[in-house]
Amino acid sequence: MRTLAAVAAGVGLAAGLGAAPAHAARDYVWAAGSSTVFPFATRVSEQFARKTGMKAPKVESLGTGGGIKLFCSGVGDGFPDIATASRRMKRSEFDACAAKGVKDIIELKIGFDGIVVAVDKRAPDYAFTTSALYLGLAAKVLRYGQYQANPYKTWPEVGAGLPKGRIQVYGPPPSSGTRDAFVELAIEAGALKYPVNKALRDKDEKRFKEMVDPLRKDGWIDSGENDNAIVQTLTKTPGALGVFGWSFLEENMDKVKGASVNGVKPSLASISDGTYPLARSLFVYVKKSNLGVTKGLREYMSEFVSDAATGKGGYLKDRGLIPLPAAQHEANKAAVRTLTPMARPAA
Numbered sequence: 001m002r003t004l005a006a007v008a009a010g011v012g013l014a015a016g017l018g019a020a021p022a023h024a025a026r027d028y029v030w031a032a033g034s035s036t037v038f039p040f041a042t043r044v045s046e047q048f049a050r051k052t053g054m055k056a057p058k059v060e061s062l063g064t065g066g067g068i069k070l071f072c073s074g075v076g077d078g079f080p081d082i083a084t085a086s087r088r089m090k091r092s093e094f095d096a097c098a099a100k101g102v103k104d105i106i107e108l109k110i111g112f113d114g115i116v117v118a119v120d121k122r123a124p125d126y127a128f129t130t131s132a133l134y135l136g137l138a139a140k141v142l143r144y145g146q147y148q149a150n151p152y153k154t155w156p157e158v159g160a161g162l163p164k165g166r167i168q169v170y171g172p173p174p175s176s177g178t179r180d181a182f183v184e185l186a187i188e189a190g191a192l193k194y195p196v197n198k199a200l201r202d203k204d205e206k207r208f209k210e211m212v213d214p215l216r217k218d219g220w221i222d223s224g225e226n227d228n229a230i231v232q233t234l235t236k237t238p239g240a241l242g243v244f245g246w247s248f249l250e251e252n253m254d255k256v257k258g259a260s261v262n263g264v265k266p267s268l269a270s271i272s273d274g275t276y277p278l279a280r281s282l283f284v285y286v287k288k289s290n291l292g293v294t295k296g297l298r299e300y301m302s303e304f305v306s307d308a309a310t311g312k313g314g315y316l317k318d319r320g321l322i323p324l325p326a327a328q329h330e331a332n333k334a335a336v337r338t339l340t341p342m343a344r345p346a347a
Contacts, residue, residue, distance in 0.1 A: 026077040029057035033067025033084035035225040036245040064177025072097035086177030104288035107342035112322040114246035114271035116258040124163035126259035132159035134190030167219035171243035247320025
């Protein structure tokens with residue numbers, strides 16, 4: 001894996017020698033980003049190589065934030081053609097791209113996923129509310145109208161009826177889109193059940209995030225970008241919980257099970273219809289300028305949005321991707337035909 005520092009050093013050396021072209025061609029596609037999208041992008045890569053006879057695209061799991069940062073760091077063959085993401089690109093990231101000359105980005109929503117709170121299959125069932133997840137996992141919580149360091153040590157302290165056990169949750173690091181989405185859909189949503197937090201958010205959203213978003217360090221354990229490692233940890237650590245994408249739960253239902261959130265269990269149906277509170281969209285971002293330069297990029301992008309891959313009965317459904325409604329799927333295919341760049345995100 002090439003690090004940002006190595007990439008930057010290579011680009012700088014070439015520039016100093018005056019030998020690097022502005023946009024050198026690469027004979028394979030390079031995608032980097034979300035650990036959740038990784039198995040889908042890898043499967044498309046395999047199918048692309050089988051169909052075209054070209055080199056299989058290189059797919060790296062760096063986390064959504066890490067992948068977008070590398071994608072946005074410059075143009076040319078020293079940077080990825082594609083960023084995969086388990087959340088929509090932020091305005092700040094879009095602007096960082098533009099500042100480095102990365103413009104005309106094509107955004108494709110490829111399907112849905114849910115974030116699950118899982119536990120070993122032999123453990124008691126957990127029925128969380130978003131407010132219990134906020135109280136259990138935020139670094140600071142509201143007590144008696146004031147923000148205080150989280151004092152809760154066990155789940156029954158934060159939610160009546162939750163199984164006995166200390167708060168110990170293994171989840172993705174700050175670079176992960178899964179973590180970003182979990183904070184937004186679970187922690188922030190739970191915090192907003194309290195009028196004081198809602199009033200703060202309405203008055204000063206930045207301050208709200210400062211007080212609510214940081215996760216505790218004595219009950220949340222960053223576990224890297226390897227969701228399979230979290231699954232393995234749950235089977236070896238009695239009482240521990242894990243946070244990861246639906247696809248990993250579906251692949252490991254013989255080992256782990258998902259908790260309900262606000263009375264809804266994670267499932268294909270509840271995620272696709274939006275009733276499961278921790279459902280999210282998955283994205284692929286493509287540099288339009290690299291089409292026709294990086295060999296196979298257009299074909300790989302087309303394979304990603306094909307009926308065979310992301311259609312209702314597509315092969316990515318077998319990997320756990322929840323397909324888009326038919327109209328959105330057709331809009332994706334139209335976006336690849338027209339190559340219309342995305343607009344600057346609202347936030």
